[in-house]
Amino acid sequence: MKTTINQSPKHLGETVTIGCWLLQKRGNNNIQFLQLRDGTGFIQGVVVKANDEALFEVAKDLTQESSMYVTGLIKEDDRSSFGYEMEVTAIEVIQRAENYPITPKEHGPEFLLDNRHLWLRSKRQFAVMNIRNQIIKSTYDFFYDNGFKKIDPPILTSSSPEGTTELFHTKYFDEDAYLSQSGQLYAEAAAMAHGKVFTFGPTFRAEKSKTRRHLIEFWMIEPEMAFYDHEDSLKVQEEYVTYLVQNVLEHCKLDLEILDRDVSVLEKIKTPFPRITYTDAIELLKEKGYTDIEWGDDFGAPHETEIANHFELPVFITNYPKEIKSFYMPENPEDPRTVLCADLIAPEGYGEIIGGSERISDYDTLKERIEAHNLDLDAYQWFLDLRKYGSVPHSGFGLGLERTVAWLSGVKHVRETAPFPRLLNRLYP
Ligand code: 4AD
Ligand code: MG
Numbered sequence: 001m002k003t004t005i006n007q008s009p010k011h012l013g014e015t016v017t018i019g020c021w022l023l024q025k026r027g028n029n030n031i032q033f034l035q036l037r038d039g040t041g042f043i044q045g046v047v048v049k050a051n052d053e054a055l056f057e058v059a060k061d062l063t064q065e066s067s068m069y070v071t072g073l074i075k076e077d078d079r080s081s082f083g084y085e086m087e088v089t090a091i092e093v094i095q096r097a098e099n100y101p102i103t104p105k106e107h108g109p110e111f112l113l114d115n116r117h118l119w120l121r122s123k124r125q126f127a128v129m130n131i132r133n134q135i136i137k138s139t140y141d142f143f144y145d146n147g148f149k150k151i152d153p154p155i156l157t158s159s160s161p162e163g164t165t166e167l168f169h170t171k172y173f174d175e176d177a178y179l180s181q182s183g184q185l186y187a188e189a190a191a192m193a194h195g196k197v198f199t200f201g202p203t204f205r206a207e208k209s210k211t212r213r214h215l216i217e218f219w220m221i222e223p224e225m226a227f228y229d230h231e232d233s234l235k236v237q238e239e240y241v242t243y244l245v246q247n248v249l250e251h252c253k254l255d256l257e258i259l260d261r262d263v264s265v266l267e268k269i270k271t272p273f274p275r276i277t278y279t280d281a282i283e284l285l286k287e288k289g290y291t292d293i294e295w296g297d298d299f300g301a302p303h304e305t306e307i308a309n310h311f312e313l314p315v316f317i318t319n320y321p322k323e324i325k326s327f328y329m330p331e332n333p334e335d336p337r338t339v340l341c342a343d344l345i346a347p348e349g350y351g352e353i354i355g356g357s358e359r360i361s362d363y364d365t366l367k368e369r370i371e372a373h374n375l376d377l378d379a380y381q382w383f384l385d386l387r388k389y390g391s392v393p394h395s396g397f398g399l400g401l402e403r404t405v406a407w408l409s410g411v412k413h414v415r416e417t418a419p420f421p422r423l424l425n426r427l428y429p
């Protein structure tokens with residue numbers, strides 16, 4: 001009977017056939033241990049020369065990443081890291097792979113990225129993609145369970161919610177168009193129709209940043225809630241992030257193990273998250289010896305890491321100066337130099353994973369801000385309309401999928417968290 005590796009525990013004591021690839025093998029002249037993978041998991045196949053000499057020769061001759069159907073008896077085995085093994089009785093090679101480029105030795109990141117289409121098969125990369133997949137599933141579960149509807153914003157747009165410096169320009173027949181930086185503005189329109197919505201799609205930033213936190217193309221989850229103020233939105237954020245952490249811990253045990261992730265730091269995460277205002281964070285940084293930073297400056301990666309290390313939990317930095325934030329954020333009534341916003345900084349140096357704010361709901365105020373940012377009023381007329389016909393207080397935020405995957409997986413660089421990362425100077429494969 002044909003089955004898959006993850007189903008093999010159900011076939012204990014039975015002989016089954018699995019379509020798979022050879023990850024690695026080891027052994028000697030009497031026994032061969034085949035590490036097999038099929039996309040659902042890993043299992044060790046054992047071939048003993050004394051049992052079947054012809055089969056043993058086939059096994060011994062197998063090369064890394066050869067594809068095959070392997071038939072054998074499923075047995076429990078505590079010594080195997082997978083818990084089960086297969087006593088192989090037949091091997092039908094589909095294709096013998098010659099000179100697979102990614103060998104068990106160390107390779108540099110550029111080589112691995114050039115071979116991303118193959119690198120995805122490695123155990124580590126398999127684990128990271130499983131965690132990404134779990135975060136995607138838990139995102140849908142969380143928002144659907146909490147009464148949100150998914151709304152798909154366009155990718156080709158005429159607006160630039162996060163500023164004009166990082167826009168991907170393209171032509172839309174005779175018009176100028178941009179690849180979406182954020183679905184937020186459209187989510188705001190949808191929230192006025194559906195109350196609580198979320199977007200989940202690719203977004204693009206033509207950022208000339210070559211850091212371990214920046215991708216050119218990344219996926220963002222952007223919830224938007226009518227009648228929610230800034231405070232209400234922070235609650236949704238901490239509940240959502242905690243839900244993601246718990247689900248990854250629960251459903252990705254083997255993946256976290258493959259990645260050697262220290263889960264004790266994730267197990268500590270619970271609501272409420274600590275908060276610090278931008279102004280207090282500046283003071284904190286000065287106390288910690290950052291003499292160069294002044295009120296009004298944006299934080300760089302080292303500053304965020306310093307603040308995160310101080311709390312050892314995801315931390316909200318609230319109320320940034322108006323000048324360094326987007327046009328749609330309302331003034332903070334308690335300190336009008338600042339706005340009603342927060343960034344959520346992940347622990348362990350993973351940086352900002354969420355940016356969010358309340359939204360300006362007053363027509364004239366928003367119009368002034370659009371003009372002050374030198375944005376084209378015509379392109380934003382529809383957005384202003386939302387403040388004309390039954391405007392309500394509303395808030396939202398955006399969580400970067402890849403940075404969240406990096407943090408939960410414990411991988412240092414976001415390039416390992418997208419199946420085919422788009423990086424500065426990398427469009428291949
Ligand atoms: O802080 P950002 O720019 O916020 C927005 O786009 C808002 N419109 C969201 C909203 O309120 N609806 O981006 C949000 C998040 C960041 O916190 C980060 O996690 C991720 O998106 N992000 C990136 N991830 C990878 N590479 C990049 N270049 C990223 N830029 C932002
Ligand atoms: Mg941000």
